[in-house]
Amino acid sequence: MHHSVEMIDKRQLTKGKVCARCGAAISSRLPGQSCPACLIESGLGPDGLAEDLRDGKAPLMMNFGDYELLEEIGRGGQGVVFRARQKSLNRIVALKVIGVGPWATEAHIRRFRLEAEAAASLDHPGIVPIYEIGERDGSCYFSMKCIEGGQLDKIAGDQPMPVRRAVELIVKVARTLHYAHQRGILHRDIKPGNILLDKEGEPHLTDFGLARLIESESTITRTMDVLGTPSYIAPEQAAMKPLTNATDVYGLGAVLYQLLTGYPPFAGGTTFETIRLVLQVEPRRPHLWNPKIDRDIATISLKCLEKDPQRRYASALELAEDLERWSRHEPIRARRTGLLGRGGKWVRRNPALAALVPLSLALTTVLAFMFSRNEERLPPAGIAVLPFENLGDEKENASFVDGMQDDILTKLAKVADLKVISRTSVMQYRGVRNTREIGRALRVSHVLEGSVRKSGDKVHLNAQLIDTRDDTHVWAEQYDRDLTDVFAIQSELAQKIASQLSKKINRAEKAAIETKPTHDLEAYELYVRAKLLTRSSGPDNLEVLQKLAGASDLLQRAVARDSNFALAYCLLTETNLSLYWIPGRAEPAFRTRADVALHNAQRIAPEAGETHLAKALFDYYGNRDLDHALEELDTAARLLPNNADVFDTSARIERRLNRWKEALRHFAKAAELDPRDPTHPTAIATTYRLLRHYKEAEETADRAIGMFPEAADQFWKEKGEVALAEGDLEKARAAIEKLSSKEAFPALLVRVLLYEHNYLEAERVAVASWKDEGSVRFTGVGAIIAARAQADAEKIRAYAVKARHAYEPLLNGPSVDPTMFSEVGVIDAALGRREDAIAECRRAVELRPLDRDAVEGPDYVANLALAYAWLGERDHAIEQLSSIIHVPGGPRFGDLKLNPMWDDLRGDPRFEQIMATAAEPIPLK
């Protein structure tokens, strides 16, 4: 009472005056005693100032508790290092602020402190002493002696260091390491960035034990998140196996390798690639990088880099001693590693060690397509046609130039004997010069580069075929022709390239290649522009809609110019089907337009592969005629052997027909042809999830996160789904925290909250996401479930009415999608309208029974079960659930166990039995 009186007084005093934080004027409209600037500042950064520091944004106040930050001196995967002044002691220190991340629990932080304290107990001239350890604003930090000199990697740069000097440094670090090992402390993260040099050039080791912070259940990607570059980690670290002294020896060997050659021992194009190299491939012999390296020193460094820890030096001391022997020109102890020559696959040689790599059998089947297990050094034969360079002055020729590339690519793609990468995957390499990188990323042996100058009615094309394995030119040609000849040029070029690659073209393929798509160049350009629009994606439906509408426009203009432009009609079919399928639309006009376009294509070119593909799309997306669609796709696959869409669509249909193995195979093939399109790994992960092969689903998602950091959200969502299916709430939470935008997945968030039994919050999130009818449909049921869990009859009714109302436009519209009946049925069950609820749910099941749709069919049955459960008819509910328990896509264990919507059935032994069965994976026949 006494205190609250004081509080009120204080509030009155400060109201309407100045900001408590910075003294500026405040507005009476806003709460509290802060000025707008401070309020906005506090709104920046998800974790407060510490996170801002880590993210490299200029800190506006250079203060971090007792430390005044002077400048940033280093940055790594875990965090940032500052030169700072410790105010209380008035000394200069190095302050490292580490991003702990949401998956670090109290236990982790405690362990970190223990480790850091142990490291702090080390007293050796070669180890940077730690002064203080702490936590602030959700970030861990520690302060240490500031070594004026710099990180080894910055100092050494990309050039090889003089051998003697490198050896000298490593000997010293090795002895330092040995000191720590003798006291039972491992470093775990040896890399050039953790070796600091002082003014005298002496090395100091820093950051002991930090890798502890991310141990145990983390997946590979999470590790990489924190450790930064994976180039230096030991194979057993990548495989999440226990670490030993030999792990640190490996790290030191990697540093030695880098100093000697100027390159880290393994560097793939992506995180995933690098890890794969670490696990499966021998490092390149050092003297190939730097001829000044003699055999012996090479042997020593390679011995450190042995995959099998037991084959390395047993201790850092042994390494130091062997290096000293080398310095003294004495014979070294290490044996030359001639046994593991080229082509030797570590994984194959050591089956026990192969178990370190957590790949299951099913996954390897898929990976066999996605990542060919042939000799890693030689990417499989295949070609990527890179975007051509526009040499002309006018920007408006850009479409023309792109059109040439597109046509050549399409023509080459007709050759069954040759693997040709899809256009979507090559477009991102515009202007990229590093063909070796491209070859590795896309897994092709060759690329075609070209440059085009169009001036007046002439076109000049310069084409080069390059071998990506060693970056050499295989063949080059120039064309100087009339514009009207352009298709002829492209046809010649395609055939020449095929023959250069020793690939056979049969008569049918030749005929297809030599067919001109159109006689009107402008029409072709319109087509190319339309194609680009249909292949791009947007952040939301509205943007996609606009793009598709734009594409449709362009295509109409194209066929107006040339009424025999079959390709344009095929694309128009696809575009209109896409418009038809934008969620919530289903306007019959689009379907009709698709039909018309298809008929035109069939009139002009009935035998063309593209026409068969268009027909297949119409069969499936327009008529739901799965069998005919597959037939057409079969034909299309023969005629368009490199078309990822053919395989992707086949896979989707096969899934619905319960042919899961084929589906996976075809998704993998699509991924092989279109490696830079994240929709394929998404589909694969989802498929595994439906089959309850959760490990494979996660691994696929993890790899994809490494490969597609900019599209990571959909994979984090997938991981969240897997976690929920397994019933692992912590993991689900962690995945959600990784989303760059939680608002984009409100339904997922609501479900996690429901599973966590945080009903109010679930409700709040659901309600907050309601901006229009579509969004109400997304999360309306979630709100109802939350209300039911709170046994709040008013809320149940309110939400149910609102949700049902959101379906009115759909119910009154032209669509006959069973999904809406199914959902409305559930809502009606919540309202107690028994007859309606059962009728609607049953209707959905009848429209789409299990044998006609193995993907969504089970959901309709589950909804029927749910409706029964909510209406109090247990037996019927159990009956329905039992019928789908052995079916892919059926209810998940996590769902049954944790989702409050099933609460009405809990306790029933039959339900418990169903739950147990739901945990089992479905065998892949």
Add this chain to the structure above:
Amino acid sequence: MVLRCDGKVPAQNFAASGVAFTTTRWSLVMDAQAESPLAQRALEELCRIYWRPIYSFLRREGKTAEDAQDLTQDFFAQLLERGDFAAVRQEKGRLRSYLLGSLKHFLANDRRRAMARKRGEGRVPISFDYLRSEECVDVEEQALSPDRVYDRHWALTVLDRVFARLLVEGQHLGRPGLTERLSELLSGEPDPPAQSQIAREFGMTENAVKQAFHRLRQRYRQLLREEVAQTVATPADVEGELRELMIALRP
């Protein structure tokens, strides 16, 4: 290919397709190739929200309250009629700078006379009701340039909306007044003495208050970003806009 979606049934898995993103109003306007009704409506809405900085700018320029109101209406009417969106792209898609530039252009070209005729058909009924209570211009503002005044009121508008939403959401929490009290702590460090005060006032444990505050702060940050996202072209611009606002607000 757009057709690739793994549609699933909401009751079981209520995210019907992977595409679930709220459209920001300004990005809608920006992308409009032609005048789509959606873009028009979006722009109208934005005008309704952000009239205050425009008005304050005009007042700081020395216009009377009536003139400033009229000008604001005219400016928006003209904007909606012939929005020149090529200029927007030059502004890198930031509505705030675009509106200010547009306003200055409008003033320079003296279109008021032309607009005087159209006033009756005003398409953007902006309610100036709240003006009177707020008409006291801070003494501090007299020391600021009109541009700065504009930015300040822009920021205040943003914050106003964010806090309004926070309060509305807070009503669900079942502890009336808690959100307001916690909001007062929002800028600056979480303050243990103040938090234990609140704990006593509401009969909660200090831990519970700490958690509630933390959640509030997260939500505040989220809403702040959402609000700003409505006026920039891409999500990536949000941070930059927030920083600029903050820098503009600091003396």
